[in-house]
Amino acid sequence: AQSVTQPDIHITVSEGASLELRCNYSYGATPYLFWYVQSPGQGLQLLLKYFSGDTLVQGIKGFEAEFKRSQSSFNLRKPSVHWSDAAEYFCAVGLWNNDMRFGAGTRLTVKP
Amino acid sequence: GAVVSQHPSRVICKSGTSVKIECRSLDFQATTMFWYRQFPKKSLMLMATSNEGSKATYEQGVEKDKFLINHASLTLSTLTVTSAHPEDSSFYICSANGLAGGEQYFGPGTRLTVT
Numbered sequence: 319a320q321s322v323t324q325p326d327i328h329i330t331v332s333e334g335a336s337l338e339l340r341c342n343y344s345y346g347a348t349p350y351l352f353w354y355v356q357s358p359g360q361g362l363q364l365l366l367k368y369f370s371g372d373t374l375v376q377g378i379k380g381f382e383a384e385f386k387r388s389q390s391s392f393n394l395r396k397p398s399v400h401w402s403d404a405a406e407y408f409c410a411v412g413l414w415n416n417d418m419r420f421g422a423g424t425r426l427t428v429k430p
Numbered sequence: 431g432a433v434v435s436q437h438p439s440r441v442i443c444k445s446g447t448s449v450k451i452e453c454r455s456l457d458f459q460a461t462t463m464f465w466y467r468q469f470p471k472k473s474l475m476l477m478a479t480s481n482e483g484s485k486a487t488y489e490q491g492v493e494k495d496k497f498l499i500n501h502a503s504l505t506l507s508t509l510t511v512t513s514a515h516p517e518d519s520s521f522y523i524c525s526a527n528g529l530a531g532g533e534q535y536f537g538p539g540t541r542l543t544v545t
Contacts, residue, residue, distance in 0.1 A: 350533070352533075354536075359541070360538065360539070361523060361536055361537060361538035361539045362474075362523070362536040364533075364536075367533060408473060408474070412534070417464055417476050417479055418464070418476070418525075418534055419476070420473045420474045420475075421473060422472070422473045423472070423473050425471075
């Protein structure tokens with residue numbers, strides 16, 4: 319069955335510290351991979367996406383993600399977290415022109 | 431480019447009434463539009479997929495007679511919640527694929543509260 323797993327429901331990091339949010343997927347084929355961020359009461363903002371090619375993807379706001387086929391993972395990273403990064407982060411997978419499946423989300427809290 | 435709007439952003443309606451939510455692709459034509467529902471502090475759940483000019487495909491467990499979806503043009507899809515009940519209160523988000531497929535572009539969401 320197709321699924322997306324974000325193992326961490328809530329993560330707290332100190333401002334300036336590095337961040338890694340985990341995402342694993344189970345799909346019949348290599349899907350397209352996305353990371354979105356959502357602030358409270360707001361819609362989704364695309365951080366980055368992977369379709370093919372270089373497995374290290376750069377996104378907006380200093381985020382990057384690495385696709386590892388052998389581990390079926392697409393973890394999101396940021397070297398230095400800012401207080402404004404506090405939000406909910408969703409990993410999503412999809413097939414071309416098809417619906418997307420979202421992970422349960424990881425809530426990021428940033429300590430001063 | 432690739433902007434999707436939703437209207438209204440917030441709506442409050444009485445139990446038993448119907449409410450329509452619009453989803454528009456502003457600067458591109460969308461062959462496929464998707465409707466998601468998000469419960470508080472939860473992830474997005476796909477409700478249905480609609481292709482312009484054809485009937486929507488609903489996910490298992492989603493009542494098609496309650497959540498009416500119309501995709502009459504390449505830039506507009508509507509979701510009508512019929513005979514709304516308090517348990518229908520939620521955040522509804524639409525998205526759209528461009529003509530080339532691939533990435534979905536998300537609207538800002540509509541907060542529905544049924545009293």
